[in-house]
Amino acid sequence: MSAHFDVIIIGSGAGGGTLAYRLAPSGARILLLERGDYVPREKDNWSTRAVNVEGKYAAKETWRDSAGKELHPHTNYWVGGNTKFYGAALFRLRKEDFGELPHHGGVSPAWPIGYDELEPYYTEAEQLYQVHGERGVDPTDPPASADYKYPAVSHEPRIQQLSDDWARLGCKPFHVPLGIMLDERNRRESRCIRCDTCDGHPCLVSAKSDAQVVCVDPALQHPNVTLVTGAYVSRLETSPSGREVTTVHVERNGARERYRGDVVVVSCGAINSAALLLRSTNDRHPRGLANGSDVVGRNYMGHINSVLMALSKCPNPTVFQKTLGLNDFYFGSKEWPHPMGHISFVGKLDGVTLSAGAPAIAPGWTLEQMGKHSLDFWLTSEDLPDPDNRVTLDRDGRIVLSYRVNNEEGHQRLTDKLKSLMQQQSRCAVHGHECHQGLFSRNLFVGQRIPLAGVAHQNGTIRFGHDPRTSVLDPTCRAHEVDNLYVVDGSFFPSSGAVNPALTIMANALRVGDHILGRLGSRRSDAVAAAAMGAGV
Ligand SMILES: Cc1cc2nc3c(=O)[nH]c(=O)nc-3n(C[C@H](O)[C@H](O)[C@H](O)COP(=O)(O)OP(=O)(O)OC[C@H]3O[C@@H](n4cnc5c(N)ncnc54)[C@H](O)[C@@H]3O)c2cc1C
Numbered sequence: 231m232s233a234h235f236d237v238i239i240i241g242s243g244a245g246g247g248t249l250a251y252r253l254a255p256s257g258a259r260i261l262l263l264e265r266g267d268y269v270p271r272e273k274d275n276w277s278t279r280a281v282n283v284e285g286k287y288a289a290k291e292t293w294r295d296s297a298g299k300e301l302h303p304h305t306n307y308w309v310g311g312n313t314k315f316y317g318a319a320l321f322r323l324r325k326e327d328f329g330e331l332p333h334h335g336g337v338s339p340a341w342p343i344g345y346d347e348l349e350p351y352y353t354e355a356e357q358l359y360q361v362h363g364e365r366g367v368d369p370t371d372p373p374a375s376a377d378y379k380y381p382a383v384s385h386e387p388r389i390q391q392l393s394d395d396w397a398r399l400g401c402k403p404f405h406v407p408l409g410i411m412l413d414e415r416n417r418r419e420s421r422c423i424r425c426d427t428c429d430g431h432p433c434l435v436s437a438k439s440d441a442q443v444v445c446v447d448p449a450l451q452h453p454n455v456t457l458v459t460g461a462y463v464s465r466l467e468t469s470p471s472g473r474e475v476t477t478v479h480v481e482r483n484g485a486r487e488r489y490r491g492d493v494v495v496v497s498c499g500a501i502n503s504a505a506l507l508l509r510s511t512n513d514r515h516p517r518g519l520a521n522g523s524d525v526v527g528r529n530y531m532g533h534i535n536s537v538l539m540a541l542s543k544c545p546n547p548t549v550f551q552k553t554l555g556l557n558d559f560y561f562g563s564k565e566w567p568h569p570m571g572h573i574s575f576v577g578k579l580d581g582v583t584l585s586a587g588a589p590a591i592a593p594g595w596t597l598e599q600m601g602k603h604s605l606d607f608w609l610t611s612e613d614l615p616d617p618d619n620r621v622t623l624d625r626d627g628r629i630v631l632s633y634r635v636n637n638e639e640g641h642q643r644l645t646d647k648l649k650s651l652m653q654q655q656s657r658c659a660v661h662g663h664e665c666h667q668g669l670f671s672r673n674l675f676v677g678q679r680i681p682l683a684g685v686a687h688q689n690g691t692i693r694f695g696h697d698p699r700t701s702v703l704d705p706t707c708r709a710h711e712v713d714n715l716y717v718v719d720g721s722f723f724p725s726s727g728a729v730n731p732a733l734t735i736m737a738n739a740l741r742v743g744d745h746i747l748g749r750l751g752s753r754r755s756d757a758v759a760a761a762a763m764g765a766g767v
């Protein structure tokens with residue numbers, strides 16, 4: 231294998247996988263380096279015990295928190311990255327998220343690009359990832375240049391009933407945009423079978439629109455694209471000037487390898503990408519590669535998330551639950567003019583999954599019964615960038631994640647809103663208003679929220695911006711200080727909004743891909759012109 235490539239992409243998830251897809255048809259020699267392997271296709275893909283209790287596919291390494299306590303990060307190292315396990319809720323950020331937005335706990339900063347610049351790429355990413363949705367129902371929906379190509383995924387009866395209840399109360403519930411290959415008009419031929427082990431699980435029948443299925447495998451159909459798995463990138467080396475990355479150092483099967491690329495793109499996920507740059511110190515970059523600003527690793531965000539189970543006396547027989555969303559309180563309410571966030575669902579929880587956490591057991595209920603009777607909500611609020619929330623390395627080079635939650639008031643208010651809505655549900659024919667038993671937290675590790683190890687929505691550690699003193703990347707996601715270094719995973723976010731991040735990462739990877747293609751194209755035409763001049767043409 232040639233050890234010199236036009237482009238080396240490190241990490242094959244939402245960012246790296248999508249970029250590989252974009253660059254593949256160019257004919258450029260592209261190397262995709264991925265520390266993981268392909269997720270094995272086996273029945274355990276759909277076992278809640280194997281996935282949620284035994285953590286069969288989760289990363290095995292440990293990190294530390296700021297107090298030095300070990301944590302087992304809930305993250306996944308495989309071809310396709312975390313998209314192999316995601317719930318495929320593929321949202322655009324709201325148009326307002328790109329501007330400066332005052333919150334109760336501080337200010338969410340503006341992005342260096344506006345929504346309009348990303349809009350065509352959002353449309354393209356939605357089509358590529360086969361997003362099923364509906365426009366114009368969610369009141370916070372940003373403008374879009376095209377309809378969804380695929381119809382929204384229908385609600386099952388219990389979810390439809392809830393949607394009707396919320397509409398009756400004056401809310402605007404909507405169908406969550408989902409990247410699953412479900413054809414409800416032709417269920418017999420549909421690739422997706424609409425099962426209850428989607429969110430958090432790999433799809434055994436390759437019907438989830440993840441980065442491996444949708445981008446990496448099609449990119450590999452091009453002979454100019456090479457994937458090397460099991461390739462842990464340990465360090466990036468620069469030229470003596472420090473202005474370009476010259477060598478990518480890899481550890482694979484116990485051996486060390488080196489690869490050279492004209493353009494190097496880091497896309498290891500926000501925490502691992504920051505760690506890679508911090509590991510890559512040299513004389514020109516003593517604080518870490520591209521880190522003259524001391525911003526690399528800082529401003530880690532991960533959303534304020536809670537899983538809340540609404541228990542009722544009647545069972546909830548829903549199989550695929552993640553179809554309903556509510557953004558009425560995203561920017562605030564009449565009584566409270568600050569952003570609160572987004573309400574939707576996780577995949578249906580069962581007793582086995584509940585046994586893995588520390589749920590508040592409702593009096594008189596078993597975990598098994600709770601799983602059968604709950605509606606399982608996912609609440610997301612925005613956490614604000616704080617330079618002290620950061621990724622650093624300990625003396626052994628291990629990741630340390632320091633995080634103190636901020637902007638909590640909005641999340642509490644969002645929870646209260648949900649409580650109030652659930653108390654106003656229509657009367658159950660069997661149990662009347664006594665049917666609803668209240669809201670119970672899925673997890674009691676940190677208050678009622680997802681604990682620090684839950685880094686699913688990690689972003690923000692290598693932010694982009696105009697000013698090299700306050701950002702690492704320029705608006706094209708190229709490092710201010712290193713001419714051939716780009717970053718395309720979730721680390722470029724200067725703020726995170728309160729919807730799931732993956733579609734924004736995918737859309738941005740397509741956008742950055744166009745910049746890189748322009749760069750490769752102009753280099754090629756320069757070379758052709760130089761050759762022509764040399765030949766005296
Ligand atoms: C259970 C779960 C559910 C989720 N649900 C949703 C959802 O419904 N909607 C949504 O928008 N988002 C969801 N997310 C989040 C979403 O998956 C991530 O935002 C997205 O995958 C991040 O993309 P990325 O490119 O930044 O990183 P990743 O997708 O994590 O990709 C990073 C890749 O880099 C590789 N890598 C890391 N370090 C190195 C190294 N040193 N050398 C080589 N390779 C390396 C990793 O193995 C990985 O393949 C979910 C996440 C999880 C875990």
Ligand code: SF4
Pocket residue numbers: 410411421422423424425426427428429432433434435436437438439550
């Ligand atoms: S079959 Fe459909 S619902 Fe089940 S895991 Fe695959 S994509 Fe998700």
